[in-house]
Amino acid sequence: MIKKVINNPKDVVVETADGLILAYHGDVKKIENSNAIKRTEIRPGKVCLLVGGGSGHEPLFAGFVGENLADGAVSGNVFAAPAPDQILAATKALDQGKGVLYLYGNYAGDNMNFDIAAELAESEGIATKTVRIYDDVASAPLERITDRRGIAGDLFVIKIAGGAAAKLDSLEEVYRVAAKARDLTRSMGVALAPGSIPETGQPTFTIGEGEIEIGMGLHGEAGVSREKMMPADELVSRMTDLILKDLPFKSGDEVCLLINNLGATTMMELLIVNRKVRALLAEKQITVHDTLIGSYCTSQEMAGFSISLLKLDGELKQYYDLPAKSFAFTKG
Amino acid sequence: MIKKVINNPKDVVVETADGLILAYHGDVKKIENSNAIKRTEIRPGKVCLLVGGGSGHEPLFAGFVGENLADGAVSGNVFAAPAPDQILAATKALDQGKGVLYLYGNYAGDNMNFDIAAELAESEGIATKTVRIYDDVASAPLERITDRRGIAGDLFVIKIAGGAAAKLDSLEEVYRVAAKARDLTRSMGVALAPGSIPETGQPTFTIGEGEIEIGMGLHGEAGVSREKMMPADELVSRMTDLILKDLPFKSGDEVCLLINNLGATTMMELLIVNRKVRALLAEKQITVHDTLIGSYCTSQEMAGFSISLLKLDGELKQYYDLPAKSFAFTKG
Numbered sequence: 001m002i003k004k005v006i007n008n009p010k011d012v013v014v015e016t017a018d019g020l021i022l023a024y025h026g027d028v029k030k031i032e033n034s035n036a037i038k039r040t041e042i043r044p045g046k047v048c049l050l051v052g053g054g055s056g057h058e059p060l061f062a063g064f065v066g067e068n069l070a071d072g073a074v075s076g077n078v079f080a081a082p083a084p085d086q087i088l089a090a091t092k093a094l095d096q097g098k099g100v101l102y103l104y105g106n107y108a109g110d111n112m113n114f115d116i117a118a119e120l121a122e123s124e125g126i127a128t129k130t131v132r133i134y135d136d137v138a139s140a141p142l143e144r145i146t147d148r149r150g151i152a153g154d155l156f157v158i159k160i161a162g163g164a165a166a167k168l169d170s171l172e173e174v175y176r177v178a179a180k181a182r183d184l185t186r187s188m189g190v191a192l193a194p195g196s197i198p199e200t201g202q203p204t205f206t207i208g209e210g211e212i213e214i215g216m217g218l219h220g221e222a223g224v225s226r227e228k229m230m231p232a233d234e235l236v237s238r239m240t241d242l243i244l245k246d247l248p249f250k251s252g253d254e255v256c257l258l259i260n261n262l263g264a265t266t267m268m269e270l271l272i273v274n275r276k277v278r279a280l281l282a283e284k285q286i287t288v289h290d291t292l293i294g295s296y297c298t299s300q301e302m303a304g305f306s307i308s309l310l311k312l313d314g315e316l317k318q319y320y321d322l323p324a325k326s327f328a329f330t331k332g
Numbered sequence: 333m334i335k336k337v338i339n340n341p342k343d344v345v346v347e348t349a350d351g352l353i354l355a356y357h358g359d360v361k362k363i364e365n366s367n368a369i370k371r372t373e374i375r376p377g378k379v380c381l382l383v384g385g386g387s388g389h390e391p392l393f394a395g396f397v398g399e400n401l402a403d404g405a406v407s408g409n410v411f412a413a414p415a416p417d418q419i420l421a422a423t424k425a426l427d428q429g430k431g432v433l434y435l436y437g438n439y440a441g442d443n444m445n446f447d448i449a450a451e452l453a454e455s456e457g458i459a460t461k462t463v464r465i466y467d468d469v470a471s472a473p474l475e476r477i478t479d480r481r482g483i484a485g486d487l488f489v490i491k492i493a494g495g496a497a498a499k500l501d502s503l504e505e506v507y508r509v510a511a512k513a514r515d516l517t518r519s520m521g522v523a524l525a526p527g528s529i530p531e532t533g534q535p536t537f538t539i540g541e542g543e544i545e546i547g548m549g550l551h552g553e554a555g556v557s558r559e560k561m562m563p564a565d566e567l568v569s570r571m572t573d574l575i576l577k578d579l580p581f582k583s584g585d586e587v588c589l590l591i592n593n594l595g596a597t598t599m600m601e602l603l604i605v606n607r608k609v610r611a612l613l614a615e616k617q618i619t620v621h622d623t624l625i626g627s628y629c630t631s632q633e634m635a636g637f638s639i640s641l642l643k644l645d646g647e648l649k650q651y652y653d654l655p656a657k658s659f660a661f662t663k664g
Binding site for chain 1: 333335336337338339340344347348349350351352354355357387388390391395524525527530541542544561563564565567595596597598599600601602603604605606607610620622623625626627630632633635637655657659660662663664
């Protein structure tokens with residue numbers, strides 16, 4: 001049983017939200033009748049961006065509410081989708097008359113609950129559009145891309161969509177830009193050791209000593225292969241190759257790079273990974289515009305990491321480069 | 333043996349530096365003949381700030397080189413002080429004729445090697461001053477404060493000293509402000525599970541299942557007590573109490589708060605900690621000006637966290653509030 005710094009395990013989601021709101025120092029507030037937060041100041045008449053999903057992946061999603069980012073975030077229980085009535089309450093709290101874009105990872109529970117909320121919102125006269133994020137190359141073949149899961153690439157899509165929602169006046173246009181960012185994002189992860197569920201203290205999966213699983217999902221979903229531990233450079237080469245050939249990324253492309261810590265992996269390791277990713281991209285004449293390395297989309301204290309690439313074009317770059325400020329992501 | 337994403341364990345320090353420099357996208361460059369980096373653009377005539385210490389605590393120290401932060405950082409091997417000749421090479425690469433402030437954690441090896449480098453620099457006509465950081469309340473009683481170790485409070489002192497070095501013209505003045513920030517910073521940590529050394533794969537200490545050690549140091553140094561795991565609120569109350577009575581912090585004080593992840597602790601737990609720290613500070617009428625929560629000063633994949641408080645005055649607040657940009661710390 002993994003030790004965790006918690007009180008009653010049944011209270012972790014509510015206490016996490018309380019701690020997060022305090023850390024925002026007034027920039028966000030709680031939405032009533034929902035485990036959701038919204039920006040304290042939302043420009044009247046703006047298209048709003050609502051993100052969300054299961055808890056347990058902190059700082060995703062609620063850590064990305066802020067200036068030129070999401071306007072609100074709704075959280076479910078640990079590894080469980082938020083309920084439709086909670087999503088609806090958040091939608092109503094956000095809407096400024098221009099509609100709300102839903103942005104979340106492509107999981108069956110989230111899809112169902114956000115879709116129900118969208119119908120309920122429509123019946124109350126609030127327009128919504130939905131972009132499901134499915135950046136995880138490991139989770140289904142390209143022919144079934146809409147079956148893929150959403151992982152750390154979420155951050156890139158939120159960054160771009162948040163910028164678009166701050167600058168563009170129509171829900172259709174914000175949707176178009178967010179969907180383009182989603183379509184140009186690819187990720188691949190690897191798991192070394194499991195995280196654990198706060199309520200039970202039990203690990204999310206089992207894996208042999210000296211084994212890793214390439215492509216394992218955020219909740220322990222099966223990956224592409226279970227293998228013996230290998231040197232960092234070999235592992236990174238295999239992961240990067242799977243990402244590059246999927247879009248495919250080509251010579252002359254300009255990308256943003258995210259190396260995401262799934263929980264317990266050290267920054268030393270992530271930097272060693274970065275060194276090899278950059279060497280591989282340089283070989284292919286792919287230019288890196290910006291690099292993010294850290295814990296953005298976690299699975300409790302799971303050991304492992306993912307690599308995400310976002311292919312930029314002029315429009316996406318303009319939104320990516322906007323300054324942003326939230327609890328977990330600040331860009332000057 | 334803990335799995336790590338590395339290549340040859342003997343190469344981790346050099347490969348980490350390579351990956352870090354690439355992640356800075358041209359804002360820093362390697363200093364020749366040293367495992368050190370410096371800002372690419374340093375304003376001629378400025379007082380320079382050099383930070384450093386052993387590797388293995390990433391992103392400390394080299395992640396905090398940048399605008400209104402450190403001008404350079406020098407890294408030793410894992411958990412080992414940088415050698416005097418490496419510190420000297422960094423000092424010479426940084427100096428703009430106004431001298432160099434050394435800022436590092438108070439450990440015997442660092443003290444010795446930075447002092448030797450300071451003597452060598454003086455013999456080459458470069459003025460230096462030194463602020464040793466000793467924020468860890470657990471590591472010695474107040475009467476022997478200069479025997480205490482430096483832990484995550486380093487970040488606050490670097491932030492303030494970096495601001496002062498950007499704005500003030502004399503080494504003496506930058507030293508004075510940095511020393512004041514150090515004197516007004518207090519921290520307390522707790523360890524739940526060990527990290528491991530990359531070269532050996534062996535844990536940095538052993539601890540029983542269900543046990544924690546309050547006050548344990550970044551390298552497994554003994555803390556104030558080994559105890560059974562307890563609820564978060566009780567643990568945080570005990571740690572915060574030890575911090576508050578040490579300075580002491582008083583009703584009406586304004587502070588910055590840092591909740592630092594030692595490695596493998598989840599953001600969910602850190603936010604639950606924040607909730608309780610804020611409640612305790614509110615009870616004492618202590619105001620929180622800013623909150624940082626994340627992995628700033630780690631000990632490989634050690635599970636645990638520390639709480640740091642910096643007491644502000646008007647002068648420190650002015651430097652704290654300056655925007656800053658580095659790999660691991662950005663303030664808008």
